[in-house]
Amino acid sequence: MFATDMSPSAASPPRSAHALDDVQPKSMHFGEPLPLTSGSRLADYALVYETYGTLAPDRSNAVLVCHALNAGHHAAGTYGGDPTTQGWWDNLIGPGKPLDTERFFVISINNPGSCFGSTGPMHPNPDPAAHGRRYGADFPVVTVEDWVDAQARLIDALGITQLAAVIGGSLGGMQALSWALRYPTRLRHCIAVATAPNLSAQNIAFNEVARRAIITDPDFHGGHFYEHDVVPRRGLRVARMIGHITYLSDDAMETKFGRYTQEAALGYSTQNIEFRIEGYLRHQGDKFSEYFDANTYLLITRALDYFDPARAHGGDLTATFATACCRFLLVSFTTDWRFAPARSREIVKALVDNRLDLGYAEIAAPHGHDAFLLDDPRYHAVLRARFNAIAREGTAGALGLARPLAIVPATAAVGVAETSADGFGAPATDRARSPADLRRTPSADPAATELDSPVSRT
């Protein structure tokens, strides 16, 4: 059925000279403060990022990958060939894969506020009044729009005027949409997977429960737990357990766990693990609390809650997209109840109303929201077809744009110094930024269960 796109070489890409088995995270420092949606600003910050593939001489083949809630810059490949360090979207990005690094120059940036190396709440607050204290709860609230602005500055610094595509799933999809709205002529294609034009009340409710679990953990200390040398693990665990429930479909959970029990005989305990689903959730919670930062969790779930580009247009999504001019590809999954197909269809309607070019695929995958990280052949075939088309059109797509290229904001590339992670000049107190820590991003665990592997959701 997908013969044209499922050639044997696509299914198992040949080892290439460009195999992503020695990915090097880099860091870029920005001296010019980043103005934020809240009215605040982020002074003196660094972004950690990775690139895969080679930038074409005309700089036309760059694709930006936007990460979701608990992922970072390490989207593809491994560190030194170690399979346990595989990137979170490695099934999509690489030589011969749908987003083919033999043809595209792929950029993956860790957003500010995150806990994987870019400036975040665990880093020292440069405000003199903070006396070298870490940001903690004082890290400014960042929005999807702020992230996109930060990404745009890094793209500027790489000398890229127009991206061939911006792609993301879930919260990453929101960033891709935001690119199409904020920098309409700086991308040719917007690929938004399993996303929504804003969060529903139910979605905000899940986020709020997760946040309360963290904030009410006695080890949270109002967000300044670093100084107490503790981590609000209990809160993080519960937050992650709630998240996991919403990332799976009812059917997927039933198939995987059903009512299976840990032991053959029931223990009649209210506190011990009795059912396998409990063991799974606790395991996920434990793992997450080992590597994720509590303040980052609060910031990122808030960015999700705040995303609502139509708000500035009286809730009119059609009016919101009136200035967009790139081509779109939207994908949703039928069993995804957290970012349901109906939400993607709202975006489709706004794009149709504005007569924008678009493809929309609704994949009947059983996995719920997790599906966007898995390699369902129908899903990946559609992405592969789009990236093939993007490669074919080359810069011809750019010529077709209705509007002239945006002028790079004057503030953009000021104070930029690109260094490799190894040469990263972080303050000595800034322990989280050592090269080893830049590689500390979660990765697919080969020993994990099938449902265990997706690491970057919402």
Added chain:
Amino acid sequence: MSDRKDIELIAELVPPGARVLDLGCGRGELLALLRDRRGCSGYGIEIDDANVLACEQRGVNVIQLNLEEGLALFEDQSFDVVLQLDTLQHLRNTETMLRETARIGRTGIVSFPNFAHWPNRLHVAAGRMPVTRVLPYQWYDTPNIRVGTYADFEVLARKDGLHILDSFGIQEGRVVRRWPNLLASVAVFKFERS
């Protein structure tokens, strides 16, 4: 149907540069033809995964939707032409979809297998349901849940207040304007809201 020649005949009904919506666009052949030869733009609606992929590979705008769930996505009179080729007979709510076609498009174009084509009549006269090139299915496995004739459509169009702008039959890749209800295996209607 969906023969290349049939598609080309129907494409000639679409004004150059028109904004079109193709309901049940299959693999996107017609949309690609309208785009490349007549400078048209627009979208196709398709339910089947393999067809959606084929459209994406062709670079045709495709939206994966089940037509039975309605077309609330589209505003009134937002397209110059809404096409429904070889689709009508697969839909449970044929009449609703016809009204939707007239609501969304300034003109509508439909094509479907003409059940009154003379070989079909012979089959029925002989006491059996027809199995032909255009209607290749057995009665128990056909996806054509609405079988109608050229003449039947004229009646339905009148009932739903549709003004027929043009109509003809297609047989072996040729337009049939003389006795199409008898001599054509495919019926084609172009209409607008009256």
